[in-house]
Amino acid sequence: MADDKDVLRDVWFGRIPACFTLNQDELTEREAEPYYLLLPRVSYLMLVTDKVKKHFLKAMKAEDVEEMWFEYEGTPLKWHYPIGVLFDLHASNTVLPWSITVHFTNFPERDLLHCPSSSVIEAHFMSCIKEADVLKHKSQVINDMQKKDHKQLWMGLQNDKFDQFWAMNRKLMEYPTEEGGFRYIPFRIYQTTGDRPFIQKLFRPVTPEGSVQTLGDLLREVCPTALPSQGEQQRHQVVIHGIEPLLETPLQWLSEHLSHPDNFLHVCVVPAPSD
Known part of the structure; x- marks a missing residue:
């Protein structure tokens, strides 16, 4: 059973400083300044970048805006991988802040899944938790939870609430001695x-x-x-x-x-x- 609360907290509150810049080929009405953000390692890009989107949309013409996506040094960043995984995989030896390029056009259909809303992220997140519980407990723990318990896991992640998330997640980390x-x-x-x-x-x-x-x-x-x-x-x-x-x-x-x-x-x- 997960009992080392300090380790769990350190993992949860891990942050990566990032600098978002608009792709220079995007058509803008005025110059867009870079945007700086501390990214939670355990979250997903599309869950924590609303401020980034708002910041750059101010400089864009509405008719030129399609779906937002991100890229690092030519590699489109898969939003369904946790942020920490994306950083460790593609940029672990880079100088901070992590420099991420923002796009609103030319969505790379072959490389990325579409993410039209946070409900898509929630569905992906819950399917991963269910798959993990199949492996750990033959689905017994997740199936014994109620719908509101599943929602508590999601809301804990979405709202960056450690205690809310772990009050429910600890059940998924238990096993017979x-x-x-x-x-x-x-x-x-x-x-x-x-x-x-x-x-x-x-x-x-x-x-x-x-x-x-x-x-x-x-x-x-x-x-x-x-x-x-x-x-x-x-x-x-x-x-x-x-x-x-x-x-x-x-x-x-x-x-x-x-x-x-x-x-x-x-x-x-x-x-x-x-x-």
Whole structure:
């Protein structure tokens, strides 16, 4: 059971300073100044950028405005990934503030999902929580909750209310003591290379023999390229919430304390910074 409140709070209140600038090819009536914002790592871009949208719409002609989307150094940013994942995956070695380009035209249909309203984000968020609970508890916990409990999870995230969210989420982090952990760990491993968006497989936090599985065990089995071969220099960093956890860290502990609000443990494997 997640009992280390300080870790949970530190994860929840993690922020990334960002500078939003309008794409120079957008037609504007007047010059648009950059907009600065502290982005919550655990939230979604489209949930926290209303102020950004209002700021730049003042400079736009109404007839030139289509759907807003964001890009970093030529890469469209997937709004359905948590903000912290986007930063760790694409910009972890960048100088802050994170420089994000805002677009209102030429929506990249092949790269991004449309997000016409916050109800789309809510549906995505709740489907992730349900998928995670299938893995952890065969859906028993989420199915025992009422509709208002599901809403409390969403409103806690939407309104950045730690206590409101965790009053309900702690139920999703519980398990019978004798089992020593969840059935399977809900995780997704992202890499900057490769043709699939992320790696996701069934992986138990405890072996059939009762041994505790670690982050290193998970990587060795499902993403061995993240780890250096014997005698090889470290080519990758394994990042969760902007930090590099020790490979000996038990996976169950990571799942309870460093999962995003969607109940998945999001792990980014990125190139190690060159000296």
